[in-house]
Amino acid sequence: MRARRLALRWAPILAVVVLLALVAAAGGFGRASGVGPRRFEIGEPVELRRWVVAVESVELVDTTSYDSPSPPTLRVGLQVTWTGTATEDLLSTGLVSVVVPGGPAASAEVAEMRAGQYSGGYDPDVARPAQLELVWPAGADENAPHVPAPASVQVVLSDERPAQNFLFADQWAAGSPLGHVEVPLADRRTR
Amino acid sequence: MTRLRGVLGLLGCLVLALVVAVVAPDPAQDLRRRWTDGEVGAWAASPDRVARVGAVSVVRSADPGYGQPFTTGQALVVTEIDVQVLHRRTQLSRVYLSTRDGQQYDPRSEFVAAGPSLTQPGFTRHSTLVFEVPLRRLDGAELVVDADGASVDGYADAIRVDLGLRDPVRVGPETVTPAESTVTTT
Numbered sequence: 001m002r003a004r005r006l007a008l009r010w011a012p013i014l015a016v017v018v019l020l021a022l023v024a025a026a027g028g029f030g031r032a033s034g035v036g037p038r039r040f041e042i043g044e045p046v047e048l049r050r051w052v053v054a055v056e057s058v059e060l061v062d063t064t065s066y067d068s069p070s071p072p073t074l075r076v077g078l079q080v081t082w083t084g085t086a087t088e089d090l091l092s093t094g095l096v097s098v099v100v101p102g103g104p105a106a107s108a109e110v111a112e113m114r115a116g117q118y119s120g121g122y123d124p125d126v127a128r129p130a131q132l133e134l135v136w137p138a139g140a141d142e143n144a145p146h147v148p149a150p151a152s153v154q155v156v157l158s159d160e161r162p163a164q165n166f167l168f169a170d171q172w173a174a175g176s177p178l179g180h181v182e183v184p185l186a187d188r189r190t191r
Numbered sequence: 192m193t194r195l196r197g198v199l200g201l202l203g204c205l206v207l208a209l210v211v212a213v214v215a216p217d218p219a220q221d222l223r224r225r226w227t228d229g230e231v232g233a234w235a236a237s238p239d240r241v242a243r244v245g246a247v248s249v250v251r252s253a254d255p256g257y258g259q260p261f262t263t264g265q266a267l268v269v270t271e272i273d274v275q276v277l278h279r280r281t282q283l284s285r286v287y288l289s290t291r292d293g294q295q296y297d298p299r300s301e302f303v304a305a306g307p308s309l310t311q312p313g314f315t316r317h318s319t320l321v322f323e324v325p326l327r328r329l330d331g332a333e334l335v336v337d338a339d340g341a342s343v344d345g346y347a348d349a350i351r352v353d354l355g356l357r358d359p360v361r362v363g364p365e366t367v368t369p370a371e372s373t374v375t376t377t
Contacts, residue, residue, distance in 0.1 A: 085293060085294050085295065086287075086294070086295035086296075086297075087287070087295065087296055087297035117258070117259060117261045117262070117301065118301070119300065119301055120297075120299055120300030120301055121297060121300065123296050123297070123322075123323050123324070124294045124295075124296065125294075125325050125328075126263075126265055126323055126324070126325065166212060
């Protein structure tokens with residue numbers, strides 16, 4: 001009787017010890033490898049669910065492509081391939097954003113501009129340049145005070161996730177960031 | 192009893208509507224079509240329009256008439272087409288190149304002045320379309336003159352023309368300058 005009571009008292013402790021031993025044997029107490037946003041190289045093609053995007057350059061300008069004054073703007077040069085089955089009019093929103101380390105935030109609004117000879121849509125499996133523009137600092141206008149430009153910025157790439165609903169079968173929404181590219185910033189401001 | 196029957200009837204209708212919504216193909220994605228097949232140089236007639244592909248060339252450079260020529264490492268398929276509009280005006284907004292593996296390429300909008308646009312019945316629209324397509328996908332490609340939208344019976348009339356491109360496709364070295372789109376009385 002006494003021996004049984006003693007066994008019952010030690011049983012939970014024994015169970016915990018066995019469990020810990022199993023976790024240790026499975027490598028559960030090993031040092032975890034670093035997990036965080038991935039870092040991509042300049043020009044490296046990054047495969048997203050529907051696009052392949054390579055970040056090529058970032059420049060800071062204060063004029064439009066027609067040389068008229070504009071707010072200070074980060075102009076991101078990309079090489080993009082659409083992998084869908086029919087021509088897509090625009091690059092999906094939310095794929096690209098820019099972080100300026102130690103500086104004010106860039107605008108969350110990203111405008112797609114004419115890139116080289118291209119002003120139209122994205123054809124399936126045809127790699128082509130694309131150009132995105134973000135006002136920096138966010139909300140600045142043509143008369144904004146001069147802000148020192150950092151040596152480099154981080155271009156953050158995010159993927160999409162399917163967001164099908166009852167109205168649209170082919171609907172996608174911006175997902176979480178996938179990683180970033182550290183890109184030297186070419187300051188081409190004229191003012 | 193009558194009230195219960197009414198509620199059950201209503202519930203039945205709701206369930207039926209839900210089933211139809213889930214099971215039925217999305218008309219925006221899966222438009223059903225009555226196809227009329229054609230070939231280069233011949234008129235192909237559907238109930239609302241008649242189309243003829245006049246000439247097809249494959250090049251690497253085309254001049255949009257402003258700025259630098261549009262050049263590519265792929266292939267530019269330059270297609271001249273006449274469309275006679277018969278009964279009702281049409282935007283001709285869904286004319287595309289379809290490849291053998293089901294990819295769809297819209298005409299490059301950089302050449303919009305040469306492309307198709309709103310055409311009234313009784314007129315023939317002459318346009319030039321420029322498609323940028325990977326060279327490996329040209330074999331067996333077709334030009335599709337699709338309906339602007341679905342018809343009442345859920346079917347759309349569409350014309351498809353075999354462009355006569357077969358491997359190995361010859362890519363011309365010249366720069367093509369598409370002429371502006373024109374319209375004439377039929």
